[in-house]
Amino acid sequence: MMSPIVRTSSKLLFPFILAYGLYIVANGHLTPGGGFQGGVVMAMAFYLYLLSFGHEKTEKIYDEAKLSITESFGSLLFIGIAFAGLLLGFKFMGNWLVKGTLFDILSAGFMLPLNFAIGLKVAAGVFTIALLFVIFAEQAPKVGEEKTEAIQTGEEDQMIE
Amino acid sequence: MRTSTIMNLAAASAILMGAALLYSLYSLPRFGSPILDSANYILQAAAEKTGAANIVCSIVLDFRGYDTLGEATVLLTSVLGVFVALAGREKGREK
Numbered sequence: 001m002m003s004p005i006v007r008t009s010s011k012l013l014f015p016f017i018l019a020y021g022l023y024i025v026a027n028g029h030l031t032p033g034g035g036f037q038g039g040v041v042m043a044m045a046f047y048l049y050l051l052s053f054g055h056e057k058t059e060k061i062y063d064e065a066k067l068s069i070t071e072s073f074g075s076l077l078f079i080g081i082a083f084a085g086l087l088l089g090f091k092f093m094g095n096w097l098v099k100g101t102l103f104d105i106l107s108a109g110f111m112l113p114l115n116f117a118i119g120l121k122v123a124a125g126v127f128t129i130a131l132l133f134v135i136f137a138e139q140a141p142k143v144g145e146e147k148t149e150a151i152q153t154g155e156e157d158q159m160i161e
Numbered sequence: 162m163r164t165s166t167i168m169n170l171a172a173a174s175a176i177l178m179g180a181a182l183l184y185s186l187y188s189l190p191r192f193g194s195p196i197l198d199s200a201n202y203i204l205q206a207a208a209e210k211t212g213a214a215n216i217v218c219s220i221v222l223d224f225r226g227y228d229t230l231g232e233a234t235v236l237l238t239s240v241l242g243v244f245v246a247l248a249g250r251e252k253g254r255e256k
Contacts, residue, residue, distance in 0.1 A: 029213040034221065036232075071240070075233055082230065093226040099212030108213035111222050121233060125240045136247045 002052045010052040017045035025119035029108040035115040039122025046127045055134045067128045074121030081113055 001007075025038030050058045085094040100107035196204075203224060204216070213219040221229055 029215050029218050031215065034218050075237060078230065078233055095211065095223055102208060102212060103214050108211055111213055111218060114222055118233065122236060125236050128240050129243050132243050132247050136249065
């Protein structure tokens with residue numbers, strides 16, 4: 001739990017970082033970016049919230065079950081779009097949507113929905129890894145506490161015997 | 162087999178493989194010769210075949226889309242691996 005200044009500014013910054021990540025994902029077929037890069041930026045919005053509020057408050061909103069469902073949904077959406085090409089007469093992962101004019105936002109066939117699926121999956125996955133590390137770090141024994149001393153006395157007894 | 166025999170065999174096969182790879186250096190194209198055939202084809206045909214302005218994205222999602230499926234699976238596996246590696250977090254929470 002950080003100071004009120006950090007908590008307030010992280011609450012203010014959260015939608016802007018999320019919108020910036022969505023912009024990178026949505027313009028993946030026009031500018032550098034795409035699903036993987038934008039997904040990591042979207043995960044960083046949630047990670048800012050996690051760092052300033054602690055993992056107990058974050059787990060009330062985004063617990064591990066919801067994140068796991070989101071990530072699996074993104075993966076299934078990717079496979080579903082690729083499979084739909086097979087059902088519609090193209091090959092597996094054939095480009096089955098309309099290819100519009102160059103430099104339009106609605107061009108390049110199925111790349112836009114595919115980028116969104118990958119962005120969802122990467123955001124959920126990266127945030128899950130970060131959440132697990134924060135939970136693990138807050139329970140590790142600190143240096144110089146009683147736990148390490150107890151281990152040392154136990155070893156001494158066995159060596160004497 | 163004894164350990165020394167196995168290690169001798171391993172050393173001999175490694176030297177043989179190294180010699181064969183060195184011999185294959187003769188058939189590489191000259192340094193600075195023009196671009197590979199497949200890369201040339203992608204550069205010419207990406208804009209009209211896929212309709213995307215970003216050629217890297219068209220390679221990742223259209224020409225080599227199957228590898229992106231594998232990459233997404235690797236992400237899933239890495240999250241699973243972190244779950245397993247940090248299994249000690251449950252003990253702390255139950256306290």
